[in-house]
Amino acid sequence: MSACCFWTVPNDEKDVLEHMKTDGVYESEKRDHLLLAAKAWHPGFDAVRDMVWLIDSECRVAQTNLAAANILETQIEAAAEDRCCRLIHGRETPPDYCPHLRAMATGEPQTAEIEEPHLGRTLKISVFPVKDDQGKVMGAVEVISDVTIQREDQQEAIRLTEALAQSFTGITEAISDLAERRDPYTAGHSRGVAEWSVNIAREMGMTENDIHGIKAGALLHDLGKIAISADILNRSGPLSENEWGIIKAHPWTAYEALCRIHFPWPVAELVYQHHERLNGSGYPRGLKGDEIHPWARILGVADVVDAMITHRPYRPARSKKEIMDELKRGRDKIYDANVVDLALRLLVKTDRRVLVVDDEPGILDVILQFFQLADSSIEVQAFTDSCKALQAFEEQPFPVVITDVNMPGINGLELLRRVREIHPATRVIIITGLGEKKYTVEALRLGASDFLEKPLQMKALKASVETMLTRYEER
Numbered sequence: 001m002s003a004c005c006f007w008t009v010p011n012d013e014k015d016v017l018e019h020m021k022t023d024g025v026y027e028s029e030k031r032d033h034l035l036l037a038a039k040a041w042h043p044g045f046d047a048v049r050d051m052v053w054l055i056d057s058e059c060r061v062a063q064t065n066l067a068a069a070n071i072l073e074t075q076i077e078a079a080a081e082d083r084c085c086r087l088i089h090g091r092e093t094p095p096d097y098c099p100h101l102r103a104m105a106t107g108e109p110q111t112a113e114i115e116e117p118h119l120g121r122t123l124k125i126s127v128f129p130v131k132d133d134q135g136k137v138m139g140a141v142e143v144i145s146d147v148t149i150q151r152e153d154q155q156e157a158i159r160l161t162e163a164l165a166q167s168f169t170g171i172t173e174a175i176s177d178l179a180e181r182r183d184p185y186t187a188g189h190s191r192g193v194a195e196w197s198v199n200i201a202r203e204m205g206m207t208e209n210d211i212h213g214i215k216a217g218a219l220l221h222d223l224g225k226i227a228i229s230a231d232i233l234n235r236s237g238p239l240s241e242n243e244w245g246i247i248k249a250h251p252w253t254a255y256e257a258l259c260r261i262h263f264p265w266p267v268a269e270l271v272y273q274h275h276e277r278l279n280g281s282g283y284p285r286g287l288k289g290d291e292i293h294p295w296a297r298i299l300g301v302a303d304v305v306d307a308m309i310t311h312r313p314y315r316p317a318r319s320k321k322e323i324m325d326e327l328k329r330g331r332d333k334i335y336d337a338n339v340v341d342l343a344l345r346l347l348v349k350t351d352r353r354v355l356v357v358d359d360e361p362g363i364l365d366v367i368l369q370f371f372q373l374a375d376s377s378i379e380v381q382a383f384t385d386s387c388k389a390l391q392a393f394e395e396q397p398f399p400v401v402i403t404d405v406n407m408p409g410i411n412g413l414e415l416l417r418r419v420r421e422i423h424p425a426t427r428v429i430i431i432t433g434l435g436e437k438k439y440t441v442e443a444l445r446l447g448a449s450d451f452l453e454k455p456l457q458m459k460a461l462k463a464s465v466e467t468m469l470t471r472y473e474e475r
């Protein structure tokens with residue numbers, strides 16, 4: 001393929017004919033047709049605003065249209081005599097990502113969008129291989145569009161959308177915090193519901209935009225409670241029918257207010273529905289099944305989980321087991337089955353329950369009191385009777401078990417064996433007394449994860465429990 005340039009450099013007709021003669025490729029009739037075709041197409045190609053050029057297999061520019069001068073900011077004559085890798089990529093050899101290179105190698109059309117620092121532009125390059133009669137690739141026609149401004153506009157649009165979403169989140173959090181400020185007992189509940197909702201939504205594989213929407217709904221779900229007096233809200237005793245009516249109106253109160261804000265998500269509707277239940281037993285409208293928005297079903301479960309996990313003035317925080325039991329009881333009856341399954345998975349993942357077994361009540365008291373003061377996120381259940389401890393474990397396996405070795409009934413090693421049999425992921429810490437080191441090898445064989453000696457060092461015990469909980473979560 002010769003490096004003539006009949007679209008842009010005005011060739012002398014005789015030169016072209018002479019050139020073709022020299023090559024001896026075309027007969028006279030074909031030659032005339034080709035010349036006429038080239039002349040006819042010349043203004044057409046130059047009218048195209050994208051670069052169109054013909055590149056040979058050695059990366060030389062064979063022909064090009066006028067747009068090349070604008071995009072490459074060079075004289076068209078210079079472009080027509082140069083190599084495309086130097087003009088586009090600013091280098092003597094084409095880089096690995098060059099679509100021309102791939103088209104030459106595969107014989108297939110290629111498209112790529114490339115940011116070229118050399119030109120300070122973003123180019124969309126489409127390469128169409130040109131083949132001879134035997135199918136051998138001789139070069140390629142390339143169409144190159146300068147998409148720099150479009151991409152900059154898109155980036156700006158993304159930046160503005162993100163800024164808008166952040167503003168919505170900021171305003172939503174501010175309203176939520178203000179609404180909760182009057183009631184210290186439920187402060188943080190909305191953020192807790194938001195965290196559970198977002199985590200469930202993530203497990204579901206929802207998009208980031210949808211997750212922003214569900215978070216806004218969660219943060220504002222109890223906004224309507226602002227209209228309820230603190231006396232009714234925190235009453236531990238029974239409520240009158242009228243007072244119940246006031247409480248049940250809070251989704252509607254919030255809906256009315258939020259309807260006026262044009263969120264990009266159905267926030268008002270979600271808030272309106274967050275107490276609706278699958279079987280129609282919820283309020284305020286008694287919606288059933290598919291009548292309830294899928295995101296509102298997530299809010300409903302997240303609301304219940306966070307409320308139970310938190311201490312309230314009229315009742316202590318519920319244990320993980322109680323929460324799990326409540327969810328399992330309501331699964332597919334009042335709560336969405338899929339949402340419940342994901343919430344249960346998250347509860348197990350963030351399970352920080354520790355079962356402690358020692359026949360000496362004094363040691364158990366010390367451990368219980370220590371964890372209550374040192375880390376309230378760790379939920380310790382203590383047993384002096386190893387048989388009862390095993391029963392509790394069978395009902396709901398714990399992530400971590402701490403057990404004394406020498407105990408009446410089921411001893412520490414037997415307990416370790418049974419625990420690992422029921423739930424192999426559980427980490428077991430063995431406590432040995434003086435002269436009981438001989439049990440270590442057997443305990444290791446049975447799968448013990450750590451050993452501590454009496455008298456117990458509480459700091460060492462806490463560090464060991466933390467490590468075991470992390471390993472359990474990472475399993």
Ligand SMILES: [Fe+2]
Binds near residue numbers: 250275
């Ligand atoms: Fe509520």
